[in-house]
Amino acid sequence: MTSPDERLTTLEMRAAEQEKTIEELSGQLAEQWKVIERLQRKLDALTDRFLALEEQTAPGHEATKPPHW
Numbered sequence: 001m002t003s004p005d006e007r008l009t010t011l012e013m014r015a016a017e018q019e020k021t022i023e024e025l026s027g028q029l030a031e032q033w034k035v036i037e038r039l040q041r042k043l044d045a046l047t048d049r050f051l052a053l054e055e056q057t058a059p060g061h062e063a064t065k066p067p068h069w
Contacts (some may be wrong), residue, residue: 047065051065
């Protein structure tokens with residue numbers, strides 16, 4: 001059986017490892033949000049360009065965004 005000091009040391013090591021993992025995951029999550037926001041801006045710009053082109057090619061038909069946009 002391990003001594004209380006060994007158990008405490010083991011728990012402290014696990015807590016330190018978990019803290020490091022949480023910090024790493026938090027950083028990765030922040031980076032992913034930046035990517036998502038950048039991609040959303042690109043998608044919005046492409047959607048606007050597509051709708052503008054669609055209006056130019058079909059002047060009698062009004063192009064509108066679907067309700068879920």
